[in-house]
Amino acid sequence: MGRSGIFGAGLSKDNGIDMASGDKQSLGEMIRNSQIWKSIFRHPAPVDRRNRIVVVLTNFFLHLHPVSVKKQGIALSYTWCMGGVTFFLFLVETVTGVLLMFYYRPTLEWAYNDILSLRDVTSLGVLRELHRWGAHAMVITVWLHMYRVFLTGSYKPPREFNWVVGVILLLLTLLLSFTGYLLPWDQLAIWAITVGSNMARATPILGFEGPGQQLLTLGGIDMITSGSDARFGLLGERFVGEVTLNRFYVLHCIAIPLAATFLLAIHFWRIRKDGGISGPL
Amino acid sequence: MHGNEQVFIEGISPFLGGYYVALAAMNFVAGYWLWRCRKATLQAIFWFFVGLGYVGYLAPMALSADPHWVPSMPQVIRDTVNLALGGSTGAVVYSVGLLVLLVGLFLLRRFFVQGPVAWALLNLSLLALGLSMTDYNFYTIAAKPDNVPIVGLVFLLGFFTWLATARAVENDARTARGEAVLEYEEKETVLVWPDLVYTELICMIALTAFLLVWGIALQAPLEEPASSVKTPNPSKAPWYFLGLQEMLVYFDPWMAGVVMPSLIIVGLMAIPYLDFNPKGSGYFTIVERKFSYLTFQFGFLFLWVTLIVLGTFLRGPNWNIFGPYEFWDVHKVEALNNVDLSQYFWISGMNMALPKAPPGSGGFVQFLYILQREWLGIVMILAYLVLLPPLLATTVFRKFFLKMGFLRFMVMSNLLLIMMLLPIKMVLRWTVNLKYIISIPEYFLNF
Numbered sequence: 001m002g003r004s005g006i007f008g009a010g011l012s013k014d015n016g017i018d019m020a021s022g023d024k025q026s027l028g029e030m031i032r033n034s035q036i037w038k039s040i041f042r043h044p045a046p047v048d049r050r051n052r053i054v055v056v057l058t059n060f061f062l063h064l065h066p067v068s069v070k071k072q073g074i075a076l077s078y079t080w081c082m083g084g085v086t087f088f089l090f091l092v093e094t095v096t097g098v099l100l101m102f103y104y105r106p107t108l109e110w111a112y113n114d115i116l117s118l119r120d121v122t123s124l125g126v127l128r129e130l131h132r133w134g135a136h137a138m139v140i141t142v143w144l145h146m147y148r149v150f151l152t153g154s155y156k157p158p159r160e161f162n163w164v165v166g167v168i169l170l171l172l173t174l175l176l177s178f179t180g181y182l183l184p185w186d187q188l189a190i191w192a193i194t195v196g197s198n199m200a201r202a203t204p205i206l207g208f209e210g211p212g213q214q215l216l217t218l219g220g221i222d223m224i225t226s227g228s229d230a231r232f233g234l235l236g237e238r239f240v241g242e243v244t245l246n247r248f249y250v251l252h253c254i255a256i257p258l259a260a261t262f263l264l265a266i267h268f269w270r271i272r273k274d275g276g277i278s279g280p281l
Numbered sequence: 282m283h284g285n286e287q288v289f290i291e292g293i294s295p296f297l298g299g300y301y302v303a304l305a306a307m308n309f310v311a312g313y314w315l316w317r318c319r320k321a322t323l324q325a326i327f328w329f330f331v332g333l334g335y336v337g338y339l340a341p342m343a344l345s346a347d348p349h350w351v352p353s354m355p356q357v358i359r360d361t362v363n364l365a366l367g368g369s370t371g372a373v374v375y376s377v378g379l380l381v382l383l384v385g386l387f388l389l390r391r392f393f394v395q396g397p398v399a400w401a402l403l404n405l406s407l408l409a410l411g412l413s414m415t416d417y418n419f420y421t422i423a424a425k426p427d428n429v430p431i432v433g434l435v436f437l438l439g440f441f442t443w444l445a446t447a448r449a450v451e452n453d454a455r456t457a458r459g460e461a462v463l464e465y466e467e468k469e470t471v472l473v474w475p476d477l478v479y480t481e482l483i484c485m486i487a488l489t490a491f492l493l494v495w496g497i498a499l500q501a502p503l504e505e506p507a508s509s510v511k512t513p514n515p516s517k518a519p520w521y522f523l524g525l526q527e528m529l530v531y532f533d534p535w536m537a538g539v540v541m542p543s544l545i546i547v548g549l550m551a552i553p554y555l556d557f558n559p560k561g562s563g564y565f566t567i568v569e570r571k572f573s574y575l576t577f578q579f580g581f582l583f584l585w586v587t588l589i590v591l592g593t594f595l596r597g598p599n600w601n602i603f604g605p606y607e608f609w610d611v612h613k614v615e616a617l618n619n620v621d622l623s624q625y626f627w628i629s630g631m632n633m634a635l636p637k638a639p640p641g642s643g644g645f646v647q648f649l650y651i652l653q654r655e656w657l658g659i660v661m662i663l664a665y666l667v668l669l670p671p672l673l674a675t676t677v678f679r680k681f682f683l684k685m686g687f688l689r690f691m692v693m694s695n696l697l698l699i700m701m702l703l704p705i706k707m708v709l710r711w712t713v714n715l716k717y718i719i720s721i722p723e724y725f726l727n728f
């Protein structure tokens with residue numbers, strides 16, 4: 001094992017000889033020596049130092065990591081694992097969210113009933129629970145992650161910008177949760193969104209009941225009315241209705257997740273480029 | 282009513298029984314661990330007996346499902362708490378009480394971070410939670426599916442604050458002795474495979490299991506279909522925005538819902554560029570960065586989290602404040618007689634009517650009258666935001682100013698002053714019933 005070149009495991013003759021000369025192979029060995037396995041993992045099992053390094057370098061999912069890390073970078077008492085947990089919850093939300101989209105139609109006619117039947121009719125009845133509790137948990141873990149990063153002073157140079165990226169991720173997490181809150185279309189949903197979006201009515205200058213709203217007039221005609229202010233832009237209507245439902249659905253399922261994915265890529269990239277997890281000098 | 286209570290207690294008694302068994306297990310594990318360490322045998326025995334108390338006494342009592350036997354919070358305590366938090370001064374008692382508590386925890390942190398003390402506090406708070414669950418009013422709010430995460434948040438925050446403080450205290454002691462901090466000892470590197478990869482795998486499996494259990498145990502809420510004519514009372518924003526909704530008590534929506542949230546985001550982003558202190562990067566410490574530490578804790582723990590807890594658990598119909606064991610009575614009235622600063626000045630102070638433009642006067646004249654009416658508030662706010670920063674720069678924050686330079690100092694001081702507007706306004710409301718410092722409803726500009 002491990003005698004072949006880094007990328008040559010599957011092609012090298014050595015292994016072939018190993019296989020032939022060896023006694024009976026176990027099932028695990030058979031799988032690991034098959035052409036299919038070797039086409040996916042192009043190196044022997046990570047049991048020795050070199051292959052443990054190779055596995056991280058050649059595996060797409062693992063290559064997010066460096067090959068080695070400072071011990072404290074993986075100490076639970078230091079990172080609390082909260083960034084990682086947040087990311088995992090993001091993945092859980094993505095998977096369960098896609099499954100929920102199979103069952104849910106964002107219209108006044110169907111939204112509530114689809115959620116109802118998710119509870120009463122659909123098998124795998126915990127789908128909605130996983131998604132909702134996962135969302136709550138993600139808000140909590142992202143706060144805890146920020147709390148940890150602050151308390152260890154990990155935003156200090158050279159990590160200033162990654163903190164800024166993090167703050168945007170925090171905002172996106174809250175907005176994801178907020179837009180999702182409307183989708184069940186029950187009393188809880190529309191009134192929470194109504195309370196939340198009523199604030200936009202008071203946006204300075206751009207809100208129809210905001211200070212300075214009179215500043216934007218053209219020839220004596222108000223530019224900012226209940227039909228053109230910031231709240232209207234958010235809801236697409238004067239109240240929380242079907243247009244809003246559609247808007248929040250698109251934001252929730254497409255726009256914000258895409259933005260978050262993009263920023264997460266930058267966030268992770270920057271952790272590496274800023275010298276890995278922070279630590280004392 | 283009595284029949285209902287019986288049904289209610291029978292409903293929750295299996296849960297409570299399981300809860301106390303879990304608390305017992307928690308203490309057994311702790312006791313076992315301490316015993317294994319060989320150093321703390323006495324403590325181990327103590328926690329073992331605490332565990333026995335849970336499983337031998339509280340759990341069976343809870344499982345008896347008899348209202349007389351199920352352990353509950355004594356009525357005296359419930360009444361006292363309701364009186365303190367549910368009265369017209371509830372917000373004062375709550376906020377000041379928590380502030381005192383946080384300051385006390387901070388000042389006596391060397392005492393509170395000790396394992397046995399922290400463990401005793403955890404036990405006590407979990408016990409109080411269990412005892413309170415038999416109160417129907419408490420249970421209705423605390424066990425509402427969407428509120429459960431907030432109970433979790435409180436405990437998680439408590440735990441992690443303890444962890445961070447314990448390490449900071451230890452590090453600060455080491456630094457004082459001239460030794461290296463804890464984190465320094467873990468500088469050597471390990472390979473990602475297997476150390477990190479397996480940690481991640483285990484975390485993922487544990488979390489998946491946790492979410493599945495949570496999902497099976499607690500159904501996601503679904504209320505009646507949406508109706509734009511039936512307004513629920515209270516109407517609450519999602520829980521993570523309840524701090525902002527709580528601010529609505531003291532500010533108009535343009536401040537509480539737009540300006541403040543935007544400044545929170547901007548202020549958070551600005552932190553790395555304002556904190557010029559090179560120390561305390563990459564390890565837990567309090568002493569080496571006291572100012573930024575205290576500022577952040579004040580903003581996060583006090584102004585953000587406690588307001589969420591207040592908004593979730595104590596704000597009821599008509600946004601009135603209720604004790605945790607109090608029935609949410611829609612008809613509870615709270616006298617609202619808040620007064621604007623301009624009314625104080627003109628009516629009470631000068632014994633005059635509020636200045637008012639003569640009917641039919643033009644826009645500019647009206648504007649001048651408004652200025653005259655509100656001059657005191659405008660001057661005060663301007664002085665607060667414009668005069669105070671230079672004053673601070675030349676006095677208490679002199680060193681900061683010299684290190685930070687003009688621009689950074691101005692940004693920092695204004696962000697801080699705006700953050701402090703909230704507690705200032707709270708205190709003014711509680712003490713002199715102040716409504717607005719500047720009140721210009723004509724322009725929707727109330728401050």
Ligand code: HEM
Pocket residue numbers: 079080081082083084086087090142145146149154155159162163164165166167168169170173264267271276277278279
């Ligand atoms: C969707 C949200 C987020 C995800 C998934 C995420 C993920 C991560 C992960 C996996 C790490 C590695 C270390 C660790 O686990 O602690 C990390 C580090 C970091 N995060 Fe985040 N993060 C998020 C939001 C934030 C927020 C809100 C902030 C700050 C406001 C932030 C600032 C940072 C910084 C500065 C680091 C480097 C810490 C160090 O080197 O010690 N992140 N993030």
